[in-house]
Each structure stands twice: as C-alpha cells, then as structure tokens.
Amino acid sequence: DLQMTQSPSSLSASVGDRVTITCQASQDITIYLNWYQQKPGKAPKLLIYGASHLQTGVPSRFSGGGSGTHFTFSISGLQPEDFATYYCQQDTSFGGGTKVVI
Amino acid sequence: EVQLVESGGGLVQPGGSLRLSCAASGFAVSDNYVSWVRQAPGKGLEWVSVIYSGGTTYYADSVKGRFTISRDISKNTVYLQMNSLRAEDTAVYYCAKEYTIRGDIRFDPWGQGTLVTVSS
Numbered sequence: 001d002l003q004m005t006q007s008p009s010s011l012s013a014s015v016g017d018r019v020t021i022t023c024q025a026s027q028d029i030t031i032y033l034n035w036y037q038q039k040p041g042k043a044p045k046l047l048i049y050g051a052s053h054l055q056t057g058v059p060s061r062f063s064g065g066g067s068g069t070h071f072t073f074s075i076s077g078l079q080p081e082d083f084a085t086y087y088c089q090q091d092t093s094f095g096g097g098t099k100v101v102i
Numbered sequence: 103e104v105q106l107v108e109s110g111g112g113l114v115q116p117g118g119s120l121r122l123s124c125a126a127s128g129f130a131v132s133d134n135y136v137s138w139v140r141q142a143p144g145k146g147l148e149w150v151s152v153i154y155s156g157g158t159t160y161y162a163d164s165v166k167g168r169f170t171i172s173r174d175i176s177k178n179t180v181y182l183q184m185n186s187l188r189a190e191d192t193a194v195y196y197c198a199k200e201y202t203i204r205g206d207i208r209f210d211p212w213g214q215g216t217l218v219t220v221s222s
Contacts, residue, residue, distance in 0.1 A: 032205040036147075043196055043212035044147065050206065091207050092137075092149035092162070 002026055006088055006095030013100060017078045021098045023071045023088035032090055033071045035064055038097075039084045047086075048073065075100075104128035104211055106136075106197050111216030114187055122182040122216055124197030131173050135200035136180045137209060138171065140193035140218075148193075152200060153180060165191075187220045194218075 003026040013019050023033065031051040036044040046055050048064040051071055061076045075082055083102055088095040110122040124136065131153075138150040151161045151171040159171050170183040180197060194217050198209035 030205065032207070034208050036209075043215055044209070045212070046208060046210040049208050055210070087147055089147075089207075089209070091205070092152075094147040094149070097146045 002029070002091055002093045004088055004090060004093045004095040006098055008098060009096060010099040010101060012102070013078050014102070015078055015080060018074060018076045019078060019100060021073045021086055021088075023066075023073070023095050025069045025071070025090060028068050029090045031067050033064075033066065034089045035062075035073045036087045036089060037082075037084050038087065044087060104199060106199065106211065106213035108195065108197055108213040108216040111195065111218045113219045113221065115222050116188060116220055118187050118220070119183070119185045120187065120218060122184065122195055122197075122218070124180040124182075124213060126178050126180065126199070129199065130175075131178050131180055132175045135202055136173070137198050137200045138180075138182050138195055139198055139209065139212075140191075140195045141215075142190070142193045145193075150195070151182065184218070187218075189220050192218060192220045 005024045033051045035048040037047050038044040047058050052064045064073045085097045085099045087097050105127045107125045114120050133155050135154050137152040140148050140150050153159050153171045168186045173180045194215040196212050196215045198212040201208040
C-alpha cells in the first residue's frame with residue numbers, strides 16, 4: 001500500500017516567513033501529488049495539484065515541487081490567514097498533516 | 103457553482119446504523135466520481151469510499167463489508183449507508199467531487215462535513 005509521510009507534523013512561524021513542508025511517498029508517484037489546506041472547523045481546500053500547479057484562485061505565495069517520491073510545499077511571505085493544517089495526497093492516501101502555528 | 107452538502111450525521115450507539123447524504127449541485131453525480139473522506143477528532147484525513155460515474159464502487163479496508171455507497175441520480179445525491187458502527191468510526195464525514203485521470207486523483211470541492219458520533 002502507498003504510504004505518504006509528511007514532515008514536520010507541526011511548525012511555528014511568523015507572518016512574513018517562508019515555510020516549507022515535505023511529503024515522501026513510499027513508491028514512485030511521478031508528479032501526481034496534491035496539497036490541501038484545512039482551517040479549524042472547515043473542509044479541506046485543494047491548493048496545488050500535479051505537484052506544482054496552483055488551483056484557480058490560489059495566491060502565488062503558495063508553491064509546490066518535486067517528483068518521484070520526494071515533494072515540497074512552500075509558502076512565501078506567510079499571511080495571517082495561512083495558519084492552518086496542510087495535507088499532501090496521492091490516490092486515496094493522505095499524509096499525516098502539518099499544522100502551521102504562530 | 104459546484105457544491106456539495108452533507109447531512110444525516112448524529113449520535114448512534116455501537117452496532118447501530120446511519121445513512122449520510124451528499125446533495126450535489128452544479129454537476130451531475132451520474133457523470134462524475136464522488137468520494138467520502140472522514141476525519142476523526144483531532145486526526146488526519148482518511149479516504150472511505152468512492153462511486154464512479156459508471157456505478158463502480160470501492161471501499162477502504164476499514165469499512166469494507168459495513169459501509170455501502172450509492173446514489174440517486176434523480177435527486178443528484180450520493181449516500182453512505184453505515185452499518186455495524188464502531189467507536190472508531192466517529193468522525194466528520196466529508197463528501198468530495200473526485201477528479202480522476204490515470205494516476206491523477208484530486209478531491210475538489212468538498213462539502214462542509216457532517217459529524218458522526220458512535221457512543222453508548
């Protein structure tokens with residue numbers, strides 16, 4: 001079974017910081033890796049698909065990269081509304097999540 | 103606008119049953135894939151089940167044999183019938199429109215979720 005390992009599980013940052021999250025797949029998934037944002041009490045929202053493609057309407061401070069088994073997700077210039085939990089996903093497998101806190 | 107609205111959650115005793123509904127608008131469930139994904143309190147996301155446009159269904163091992171996904175095309179609604187419920191099924195259940203081409207599977211958008219609590 002495909003396993004998605006996300007790190008770190010949480011990180012502390014300040015407004016304006018650049019943060020990076022990694023997601024490791026247990027097997028080669030080419031570029032089929034997606035990233036979601038979830039705020040407390042809300043449903044997840046698709047931010048990035050195909051490892052690096054921004055979903056329509058998502059600010060350009062969000063970016064993604066990688067291929068094969070190693071992927072990254074970054075936020076440049078963290079905004080107050082970006083404090084949330086982020087998940088990677090491939091097929092029906094989700095990473096464990098990364099909580100970005102102030 | 104594509105939208106999904108879940109309903110049917112609530113408190114149920116272990117061993118009991120519950121049926122969740124996912125009302126879709128802005129797209130036809132008969133022409134698209136719809137998945138259920140759940141999230142236990144304070145935990146991550148777990149895919150539960152999918153129904154394809156052609157009617158084929160798949161389930162996570164954790165719910166296979168206990169949960170059944172179905173749809174009513176006339177109501178443009180997808181259902182999740184949950185039987186033999188266990189405490190570990192306690193979660194917010196989301197339905198989501200699934201985009202699938204080859205190895206590319208995305209869930210977008212998601213409904214607001216409905217809470218299922220299994221407890222005596």
